[in-house]
Amino acid sequence: MTGDTTARRLGVFGGAFDPPHAAHVALARAAVEQLALDELRVFAMAKLAFADLSRTAVDERELHRPGPTYTIDTLRELKAGHPGAALFLVMGEDQADSLTRWHEWRAIVDSVVICVAARPLAQHGMAGTGLPAEAEVRLLQLPPMPESATEVRQRAAAGEGIDHLVPPGVASYIERHHLYRPT
Numbered sequence: 001m002t003g004d005t006t007a008r009r010l011g012v013f014g015g016a017f018d019p020p021h022a023a024h025v026a027l028a029r030a031a032v033e034q035l036a037l038d039e040l041r042v043f044a045m046a047k048l049a050f051a052d053l054s055r056t057a058v059d060e061r062e063l064h065r066p067g068p069t070y071t072i073d074t075l076r077e078l079k080a081g082h083p084g085a086a087l088f089l090v091m092g093e094d095q096a097d098s099l100t101r102w103h104e105w106r107a108i109v110d111s112v113v114i115c116v117a118a119r120p121l122a123q124h125g126m127a128g129t130g131l132p133a134e135a136e137v138r139l140l141q142l143p144p145m146p147e148s149a150t151e152v153r154q155r156a157a158a159g160e161g162i163d164h165l166v167p168p169g170v171a172s173y174i175e176r177h178h179l180y181r182p183t
Contacts, residue, residue: 010078011040011088011115013050014071015095019174020049021152021166023092023145027117028053030140031090035115040090041078049167070103075111087112090140096131109135117142156180 011031017024032040032055042050050056075087089112091099096116099105109132116131118139131137147165155162157180163171174180 008038008082008085009036009088010082010085011035011037011090012071012074012078012112013040013042013090015091016149017043017049018149019152019166019170019179021147021149021170022164023117023142023147025049025053025167026142026145027090027092027140028056030117030142031088031115032056034140035088035090035138037088041074049170051167051169072102072104072107072111075108079111088115088138089113090115092117099131099135105132112136113138115140153180157182 013024013028013031015024028040028042028050031037032053037055040053040056042056071089075089078087079085089108091114093116096114099108099114102108113136114131115138118141152162152165152174155165156174159181162174166174
């Protein structure tokens with residue numbers, strides 16, 4: 001095979017995205033730029049939030065797996081489909097704190113560079129997180145972002161506006177499907 005022998009740099013944005021909000025979009029942009037990613041994979045449930053972000057690709061493989069699906073499954077499939085590619089798992093600090101509770105977390109740590117949003121107000125650096133010492137970690141710099149999924153859910157449940165917290169497609173979807181509202 002001829003051509004460029006440079007390894008591709010693939011990112012996977014991990015997290016709950018319940019719902020995706022402006023800080024998630026900012027983190028995705030920072031990951032693409034600061035890690036010089038060729039592509040950042042986002043999961044299908046988050047595609048509305050990341051629709052206008054260049055170098056992102058919606059990864060629907062989790063929708064097609066029978067039974068429970070885990071991040072490690074997606075990482076293994078990406079590795080098999082892109083031999084030699086460097087894999088980067090992008091997440092917020094809240095997800096990094098819980099990584100050791102993820103399914104097969106040791107295999108995740110062994111197969112990717114963990115890329116975490118550094119909160120400017122956090123004084124502890126990564127030492128205070130739940131990340132294991134053997135993890136290869138890169139911090140992504142972001143401006144202060146007050147948005148949180150909890151706030152979005154609370155505001156939507158109360159019938160308050162969320163347009164300033166989430167991308168337009170996400171706000172429309174939440175409104176159209178009456179998500180987070182009491183039944």
